[in-house]
Amino acid sequence: MISGKIARAASQMAKAPGLFLASLTAAGIMAPQVALAAVAPEPAAAPAQAAAGSYTPMTPTPGIGMPVDGGIGFQQQFSKLGEYGEWIHNAVLLPIIGVISVFVLVLLLIIIVRYNRRANPVPSKTSHHTVLEVIWTLVPVLILVGIAIPSIDLLAKQYKPAPKDALTIKVTGNQWFWTYGYPDNGDFEVISNMLNLPGQPTINNGVREVGSEPWDGPSHLEVDNRMVVPVGEPIRLQITASDVIHSFAVPSLWFKLDAVPGRINEKVLVVEKPGVYYGQCSELCGAKHGYMPIAVEALPRDKYNAWVLTHAGGAIDGQKAAGSETDYLPGEQPAGEASEAPAAEAAAE
Template sequence: MKSGEIARAASQALKALGLSFALALAPQAALAVAPAPAASAPAVTSTADAAAPAADAAAPVAAAAGSYTPLKPIEGVGMPVDGAIGLQQQYSPLGEYGHWMHNVVLLPIITVICVLVLVLLLIVIVRYNRRANPVASKTSHNTLIEVIWTLVPVLILIGIAVPSIDLLAKQFKPAPAKALTIKVTGNQWFWTYGYPDNGDFEVVSNMLNVPGQPTINNGVRDVGSKPWDGPSHLEVDNRMVVPVGEPIRLQITAADVIHSFAVPSLWFKLDAVPGRINEKVLFVEKPGVYYGQCSELCGVKHGYMPIAVEALPRDKYNAWVLTHAGGVIDGQKKPEAAPAAAAPVADATADAAADASEAPAADASAAPAA
């Protein structure tokens, strides 16, 4: 009996000792489990820190994308003026050259010729009529006069031809290799402007409706409803925006019939022919809005497809480009690498989250085993 009681007492003592030992190890196991979430927390924090520069880099682009406001045109600049005579004021180097040739070369010459012919006619009428000269002259020819009236017109034509050929050659000089390219397409009855160097987006340009007159383009607002609107029949909903102070390659075509892209104040006119691309350089010297119209009879609404060219400084032009979906600054690659660069960050975030979620479970399962 005593041996049995001794064995039973020893068994109870061993159980008490084991329980005490387990309670002593419990705080250490809890400490071993606790650091796991703390270790995963810095991984998540570092992922957020890595994503922060990308967000900061995107912030200026987002700010620039919303910074475009259309220019308000200046009265009398880049548009016709009531009662005006002569060419519009020019805002391109070729236009200034052509304006000089018209006013300084051609007009004086044609004026002198007209006055000379008029004076000769009056002399003949007064001196050689039947009453003043009853006996007509029988002179058959005069060598000196014939030489003069042959050589003088030839010299005049040569004098006109030299600057004319020079102006023609400069008008059709190709654009530089890296010049910005804009594609202009004439449609019945609106214009489409494509920007292949800026992400290949397109802008559709329709004439604004005139209040109190029949609607020309459904869904388009009335002229005068925005503070930057220009004259009626010339203002559009979306202008062709170009950078100022640099050559621009315009490639012009048509989708249906022959149109003609003409902006008088920029000395620009080129036909838009279906199935053909005509190319010419546009250069705008000063920021502003310049208006033109289709100059080829193209159908019933030929008079309702105006042209509005808005020239902006390069930084403002870039901001305008970024307002369009997929717009990129010319000379830069499309941001195709951005999603690929973001993928490792997303993967790292997912891995960190997986580690954070799996670590406590593993430690919790390990604790009872201990």
């Protein structure tokens, strides 16, 4: 009879595995697993929270990052390179030009007064003056050397390669709009068209008019979708074109680089302060060359991340401690990284 009861119990457990698991749980066999399941967070909550993102375009400051009425000098600079270039212009080039111009003017006045026909009826027949010729040969050479040293330094700094962990943004010039790609943030793209002008012929079909939103900047410079970048970080801009040669130029950021079809030109951009900075295509590219402006909006990192998450496929990689695998040349990979992958696989197993 006992063996019969055992057989019937086994048959019932085989038909109802839930009863069998319940009995094991009651016996304490599955207690650790049940306890872990009770305290584990819901997996769906984190992705839903991470996918949230919000963005309101920044309102530009009048006179900052844009042309001003009566302006005859550089726009106010908001990058280290721009400040350095402006210093070379104001502290090196302008004084040299001013001194040379005044010196030549004084020489002309002396010649007019001292060596005219009435004051000097018998002209000098001097045909060679060694000291004078040495001076007017060496002085221009020294002037050019003084100009060349800071100029070459500025050129070298402008084309210094970006850090390995720098954010990459791809800029493509088209007839007649810009496309901004974000391969490090999910590889989404933003198409930027100039806003239409009220009361004027339509420039871009389906695009709203400038002034219809409170954050719009000047006409002929504002766009429907700006190029958004994080402030205070080196950004690797890779610039190309899809049809003809364009030129990506933002004067207040001391940035200008040609966009050539079939070729990628690369340069680093660092924006010092949050704001909106305007530029234009600076290479004659066709009938609507004057209608493809550039608007760069620099945001703090947290607001930039929120802007990224508003785009389909947008993703935040986070602050990378080191470059990715593609950033290293053969043999350049740090020694510690080679052993991390096998260790991680072993831990997973």
